Amino acid sequence: MLPLANVRVLDLSRILAGPWCAQILADLGAEVIKIERPGKGDDTRGWGPPFLRDAQGRDTAQAAYFQCTNRGKKSVAVDIANPEGQRIVRELAARCDVLLENFKVGDLARYGLGYDAIRLLNPRIVYCSITGFGQTGPYRDRAGYDFMIQALGGLMSITGERDDLPGGGPQKAGVAVADLMTGMYSTVAILGALWERTASGEGQHIDMALLDTQVGWLANQNLNYLVSGDAPRRLGNAHPNLTPYDAFKTSDGDIILAIGNDAQYARFCEAVGRAELVTDARFKDNPSRVANRAELKALLEPVMRERTMTEWMQLLEPLGIPCGPINRLDQVFADPQVVHRGLRIELPHPVAGRVPLVANPIRYSRTPIRYEKAPPLLGEHTDEVLRDLLEKSDAELATLRSSGAI
Numbered sequence: 001m002l003p004l005a006n007v008r009v010l011d012l013s014r015i016l017a018g019p020w021c022a023q024i025l026a027d028l029g030a031e032v033i034k035i036e037r038p039g040k041g042d043d044t045r046g047w048g049p050p051f052l053r054d055a056q057g058r059d060t061a062q063a064a065y066f067q068c069t070n071r072g073k074k075s076v077a078v079d080i081a082n083p084e085g086q087r088i089v090r091e092l093a094a095r096c097d098v099l100l101e102n103f104k105v106g107d108l109a110r111y112g113l114g115y116d117a118i119r120l121l122n123p124r125i126v127y128c129s130i131t132g133f134g135q136t137g138p139y140r141d142r143a144g145y146d147f148m149i150q151a152l153g154g155l156m157s158i159t160g161e162r163d164d165l166p167g168g169g170p171q172k173a174g175v176a177v178a179d180l181m182t183g184m185y186s187t188v189a190i191l192g193a194l195w196e197r198t199a200s201g202e203g204q205h206i207d208m209a210l211l212d213t214q215v216g217w218l219a220n221q222n223l224n225y226l227v228s229g230d231a232p233r234r235l236g237n238a239h240p241n242l243t244p245y246d247a248f249k250t251s252d253g254d255i256i257l258a259i260g261n262d263a264q265y266a267r268f269c270e271a272v273g274r275a276e277l278v279t280d281a282r283f284k285d286n287p288s289r290v291a292n293r294a295e296l297k298a299l300l301e302p303v304m305r306e307r308t309m310t311e312w313m314q315l316l317e318p319l320g321i322p323c324g325p326i327n328r329l330d331q332v333f334a335d336p337q338v339v340h341r342g343l344r345i346e347l348p349h350p351v352a353g354r355v356p357l358v359a360n361p362i363r364y365s366r367t368p369i370r371y372e373k374a375p376p377l378l379g380e381h382t383d384e385v386l387r388d389l390l391e392k393s394d395a396e397l398a399t400l401r402s403s404g405a406i
Contacts, residue, residue: 002029002367007194010092011035011073012080012101012108014042016146016176017130017210019069020183022100025190026072027360027369033092033385034070034376038077038406041378042066052352060351062377067355070375071347076386077379077406084405086111091390094121098190102130105140115205125203126193128186134209144210146176153178153214158221161236168234182213242286243293244268247326248304255309258322262286267319272303347374382406 007030011022019034019042026032036042048063076092079085090112093099099118101108108114115127129135132144150156150172160171189206197203215222221232224240232240237256239245244265247256259265262285269277277283277299282292289296304312309325316323327335333344342359349355355374362369386392386406400406 002370003364004028004030007031007098008096009033009098009100010089010096012089012099012103012113013130014102015044016069016179017182017186017208018100018102019044020180021128021130021186021190022073023069023071024183024187024360025098026373027362027371029367030098032073033096033381034073034075035080035089035092036075036077036378038079038379038404041075041077042070044069045378052349052355054351055353062349062351062355062375067357067375071357071371072373073376074373074381074385075376075379076382078382079405080108080111080113082403082405084400084403086113088386088390088400088405089113090118090121092385093118093125095389096122097124097126097194099125099127100130100186100190101128104143105129105131105135119203119205123202124197126190126197126206127203128190128206128208130182130186130208130210132210134212135207139211146178146210147172149178149210149214153211154218154221155214158218158232158234158240160234162234165236170234178210178214181217182208182210185213185216238293238297241290243289244296244300246297248301250304250307250309250312252308254326255304255312256324256326257304257316258324260322264321265289268316268321271315271319271321272300274299274303345371347371349374350377350380379406 004025007025009022009025009030009032011018011032011034013019013022014036022032022034034042044066045061045063047065049059050064051059052062052064052067054060078088080089093113106114109117115129118125118127131140132149133139133142151170155177156170156172159173161168163169186206186208189208193204193206220241224230224232237247242260244257244259247254257268259268265283265286266278269275277296281288283289283296307315313323313325325331332338338344345357345359346354347357357371357374359371360369383397386397386400392400397406
């Protein structure tokens with residue numbers, strides 16, 4: 001039995017933050033019912049190329065983007081702008097433990113699907129709203145998108161090469177980290193509310209904002225500013241609090257060094273034949289090295305070019321000095337550790353035959369995650385869910401379909 005085997009989630013979210021949260025809940029065993037617009041579905045169904053390919057190698061209509069975040073769910077196509085569709089969603093919410101949505105503030109309330117309406121039907125429901133800026137404040141009515149939030153929330157001010165170097169300037173992260181982290185924090189919030197409900201017997205409303213999350217997880221960079229009063233700047237691959245903790249060119253590619261303390265630094269200098277850098281007053285301890293990071297890197301760069309990536313790893317890893325190659329994704333999925341951990345999985349797919357996916361990184365000792373359902377086709381489970389959960393007859397389903405509600 002998986003940890004959330006008795007939990008049912010009504011997922012009214014789309015794009016990434018909400019679906020990412022719902023997929024984690026599905027991986028943990030929850031029954032996740034994804035509500036989608038008839039005929040179109042989640043926006044990301046069309047976010048391609050690339051698309052899954054069928055047995056003949058032809059593109060299907062199933063975008064890879066949608067596949068990454070909708071594993072394990074049931075798709076129910078319901079038009080919430082239709083009064084009958086609204087009634088269906090309310091009936092489903094009355095039978096669910098969690099409702100997850102990422103509409104603009106107040107949008108669902110117009111359809112009688114806001115928290116105040118749903119809690120009257122189901123006082124135990126945990127209702128999680130994800131928006132760009134939260135349910136309160138001067139920005140509450142603004143739309144929020146990951147790229148904008150990475151900029152507004154400070155991430156892009158500390159990401160990218162230094163402004164005075166070639167290629168310098170602000171950069172976003174390579175994936176939508178504001179969305180993904182909001183999805184993860186939302187998962188934690190939902191699990192906490194479900195646990196609290198076991199004592200109180202009551203659900204509650206969770207107000208999650210991309211901006212709050214983005215600011216919240218800047219971690220040491222936040223405290224660097226709050227303690228010093230100096231806003232951190234872009235440092236490329238360098239670490240603001242440690243050095244040498246950076247990327248270096250070798251004779252055949254790029255490698256990272258991640259030296260975290262003075263003992264590692266001393267072992268590194270001795271191993272590379274530059275023991276004098278240990279006693280050099282400019283580099284004698286980490287604060288000194290941070291103050292003189294440019295001088296130290298200039299001294300180490302020619303040293304690192306003397307050997308290949310493999311030679312450096314063979315030398316440094318046995319000494320406990322963190323280092324590693326900068327891999328492309330093809331190299332990542334061919335890496336023996338990634339292969340051993342089973343991070344690439346496949347599931348049967350009704351159109352493509354099989355779909356490649358990436359496993360959840362959570363590893364339980366007694367209740368391992370099972371991967372059984374591929375990301376659903378649009379409306380694949382509409383009849384099944386409405387018939388089994390809401391006890392709709394075939395005649396009722398036909399009427400709902402003819403009215404456009406489903």
